[in-house]
Amino acid sequence: MQIIGEKINGTRKAVARAIRERDANAIRDLAAHQAEAGAAWLDVNAGTHPDQEADDLIWLIENDQAVTDVPLCLDSANPQALNVAIQAVARTPMINSISGEPERLDNVLPIVAEHGCQVIALAMGGTRIPETCDERMEVVRTVMEATRAAGVPDEHVYVDPLAMTLGTNTESAVTALDTMRAIRAAYPEAHLTIGLSNISFGLPARSQINRTFLTLAMQAGLDSAILDPLDRDLRAAILSTGLVLGRDRHCLNYVRAARAGLFE
Numbered sequence: 022m023q024i025i026g027e028k029i030n031g032t033r034k035a036v037a038r039a040i041r042e043r044d045a046n047a048i049r050d051l052a053a054h055q056a057e058a059g060a061a062w063l064d065v066n067a068g069t070h071p072d073q074e075a076d077d078l079i080w081l082i083e084n085d086q087a088v089t090d091v092p093l094c095l096d097s098a099n100p101q102a103l104n105v106a107i108q109a110v111a112r113t114p115m116i117n118s119i120s121g122e123p124e125r126l127d128n129v130l131p132i133v134a135e136h137g138c139q140v141i142a143l144a145m146g147g148t149r150i151p152e153t154c155d156e157r158m159e160v161v162r163t164v165m166e167a168t169r170a171a172g173v174p175d176e177h178v179y180v181d182p183l184a185m186t187l188g189t190n191t192e193s194a195v196t197a198l199d200t201m202r203a204i205r206a207a208y209p210e211a212h213l214t215i216g217l218s219n220i221s222f223g224l225p226a227r228s229q230i231n232r233t234f235l236t237l238a239m240q241a242g243l244d245s246a247i248l249d250p251l252d253r254d255l256r257a258a259i260l261s262t263g264l265v266l267g268r269d270r271h272c273l274n275y276v277r278a279a280r281a282g283l284f285e
C-alpha cells in the first residue's frame with residue numbers, strides 16, 4: 022500500500038494560514054512528519070486562489086524539499102500552475118490530476134508524457150461526478166484511451182474512482198468499491214488511488230469510518246491512497262489488512278511496525 026500524505030492542503034485551515042503568513046516551519050514539520058510516517062509521496066495543494074496558486078505551490082515545494090527527499094504529488098487542476106511547479110521539483114512528481122474533461126486532457130496530459138510522471142486520473146468528466154459505477158467506467162475508458170495515445174504506460178496511471186462523503190449519499194462507498202473492482206478487471210496494470218478522508222467528511226469519529234472504508238477498499242484492489250499518515254490507527258489498519266490479504270511476505274512489514282511500537 023503506497024501512502025500519499027494528504028496534510029499539505031491549502032483547504033485545511035492550518036495550512037491556509039501557513040501559506041498566507043509564509044510560515045515555513047509549519048509546512049516543513051508536516052512534510053518531515055509525513056515522510057517519517059512512511060508516505061511514498063506528499064500531496065501538495067495550494068488551495069483556492071487561482072491568481073497566486075503557482076507562487077504558493079512553488080513555496081510549498083521548496084519547503085517540502087528542504088526537509089525530505091520523498092517525491093511530491095502536485096494537486097492542482099490548473100495547467101499553468103502545474104507547468105510552473107514542475108520546474109521547481111527535484112524529483113519526478115506525480116500529477117494530481119487529469120479527468121475526462123477535454124481541457125485537462127489537452128493541457129495536463131502533455132506535461133505528464135513529457136516528464137514521465139505518474140498521474141492520478143479521476144473517474145469524472147466535467148464538474149459533475151457521475152452517479153453510477155457504469156457512468157464512471159465510461160469516463161475511465163475515455164481517459165485510459167487518452168493516456169495510452171499519449172504514450173503514458175498504464176502502470177503510471179493511478180485511477181481514482183472518487184470517494185464522496187457518506188454524509189450526503191450513503192451509497193457512495195459502495196459505488197466507489199464497485200468502480201474499483203471494475204477498474205481492476207479492465208486495467209490490471211493500472212493502479213488505484215482514492216482521497217480516503219473525503220468518505221467521512223462532516224461525520225463524527227472520522228478515523229473510524231476511514232479505517233473501515235480503507236480495509237474494504239484494499240480487498241477491492243486499492244493499492245495506494247491519499248490519506249493522513251499521522252493517523253496511527255489508520256496505519257495499523259493498513260498493515261493488518263495487508264497482512265490478512267496476503268500482501269505482506271513473511272509478515273515483515275507487520276512485525277517491523279509492531280517492533281517499532283505502532284500498536285502500543
Ligand code: THG
Pocket residue numbers: 027028030032033034035066096117118141181183184215216217218219222247
Ligand atoms: N482525489 C484526488 N485528490 C484529492 C482528493 C481526492 N485531493 C484533495 C482531497 N481529495 C484529499 N485530501 C484531503 C485532505 C484533507 C482532508 C480531506 C482530504 C480533510 N481535512 C479535514 C477537513 O476538511 O475537515 C481537516 C480540516 C483542517 O485541518 O482544517 O478531511 O478525492 N485525486
